[in-house]
Amino acid sequence: MPFSCLKRMALGRSFLGACAALSISIAPVGLACAQEQRPPQTALTYSVFVHGLHVMNIQASYWLSDQQYGVAAQVKTTALFGLFMKTDLSMQAQGRFDGRAVEPEKFTTAGWSRRSMRRATIVYKDGMPEVSVLEPAETDREPVTQEERKGAVDVLSALIGILHQARSQQSCQGQEKLFDGLRLTTLSLQTAGTVKLPSGGPWDWGETGLRCNFVGQQVKGFHFSSDKSKLHNPQPGRVWFENIGNLGLVAVRIELDHPKLGRINVLLSSTPKQYP
Template sequence: MYRRAALLAAGTLFAAAAPGFAQADDPQVNAQYRVFAHGFHVADASASYKLTPWGYGITTHLVAGGLLSILISMDVTSHAEGRFENGWVAPMNFGSGGYSRGKTRHVEVTYQNGAPVVTQLTPPENDRLPVPDDEKRNAIDTLSAMALLLNTIEQTGHCDGASRIFDGLRLTSMTVHGPIDAKVPEGSGEVFLGKSLRCDFVGQQIAGFIKDSSHLAEMKAPRKGSAWFQSMPGLGLVAVRIEFDHPKIGHMIAVLSRIPQKM
C-alpha cells in the first residue's frame, strides 16, 4: 500500500513540476522530490520532463527512502507521452514498471481512438475487478492529467477541470479547482516557502477495486488534496509541495528538494 500512495504522490508532482511551455530546442528538466507520511521520509522521487505547445513527455523514477527503505524494496519507473489538442490532452502511451510489493511488475497502456488499452500487465492481477471499457473511455493517465493541469493554468490562468484517470488497473474521478493565492506551509523540510498559487483537488476511485475487499468503503471515499505552485525563472510554474489523504496510509506530503535542473 505504501507503493501505491507514494507513486500517486510522485506521479502527480512530476507532471505538475513541468514548466508551462518550453521551446522546441529546450533541454529536458530534472526535478527531485522527497515524500513524507506521518512526518517520516518514505520515498525519493525524480522526474525528467518536457512540455511544448503541442505535446509533452515525462519519465519518472520512484524509490523507497528513509523509513520505508528499511521495511520494503521499491524501485519504479513510469513514463507518458502525448499531444495537446484544443485545450485537452491526447495521450499516446503510458507505462510503469519495476520492483514493488515483492515482485517485478510492468504495465503498458496505449490509446486507440481516445480509449486506453492495456497492452501488457505482468504479473496478472486476477484478484482485482477489471475496469469496463465503457467506463474508461476517454480516460487519461496520471501524468497526462497533470500535464493537462499545467497547460490549463498557462492558457487560462485557472486550474478548474475534471477528468477520469486510468493507470492500467484503477479508474479514478478527479476534479481540480483554483488557483488561490496562498503561502507554502512549513513543517516537512520545505526548501521553497512564501507566496504561491494553490490548486485544490478531489480524487475518488470508481472502478478497479480488489475483489471482496474489506476496505471497499474506504477506497471509494473521496480524497482531498492540494498542490502549491511557484514561478521559477526559465521554468514557469513548478509544484513545490503537494499533499493528500490516502485511505490506508493517511496524510502524505511531497516537497521539491532543490531547484529543477536543465539537462
C-alpha cells in the same frame, strides 16, 4: 499492510503523484519527440513524507510545448523504509495537447512493487486506453470495462496536463479519469487562487504560489476481497505552484489526505535543473 496504499498512489492516483529523487544530483531522462527540436527538459526531485517519516524519493523529468509533452519519473523507497516495503518503479508517458485537454499516446511502467516485478504498457487510440502489457496479470480484481475507461488518462499525463493549464491559464479547473491498467480513479480540480505557501517541512520556497485543490476517488478495480469502505472514500488534496527562475510555474508542494495513511506530503527537495 497499510503502506502498500502508498505504492498505489505512486502508480495511479494522485500524488496521485501524486504521484518521482534518487539523488540530489540528477541526469535528464531521455524522451522521444516527433519534432526535430523540442523545448528544454526540466529535471526535478521530490521527497515524500508520511506522518513526518521520509518514505520515498521521486525523480522526474519532463518537456512540454503548446502541442506536445514527454514526462518520466522514477519512484523509489528510502533505504530504511525499503527494508519493510520496497518500491522501485520507472514510468514514462508521451502525448499531445488539444487546447486545454491532454491526449496521451503511450504510457509504460516497470519495476518492483507490491513484492513483485511488474510491467505495464498502455496505448491510446481515439481516447481509448488499451492495455497491451500487464505483468503479472491480476485476476482477483473487478474488471474495468472499455466504456468505463474511455477517455481516461495515465497519472503522468494527468500531472503534466495540470501543469500545462496552470502555466497557460493560471488555473486548474476540470475533471479527469485516471486508469493505470488495473484501477479507475476520478479526479476533480478547482483553482484556489494565488495564496501564501504553507510553511513546515525541511524545505521552504517562496512566499506565494498558485494553489489548486483536487479530490481523487477510486471507483473501479478493487480487489474482490478488499474492504472498499475506506479506499472508496474521496481523497482531498492540494498542490502549490511557484514561479522559479526562467522555468515558469513548478509544483513545489503536494498534500494528500489518504483514508488509511493520513496526511501525505510531497515536497520539492532541490532547485530544478534544465537541460537542452
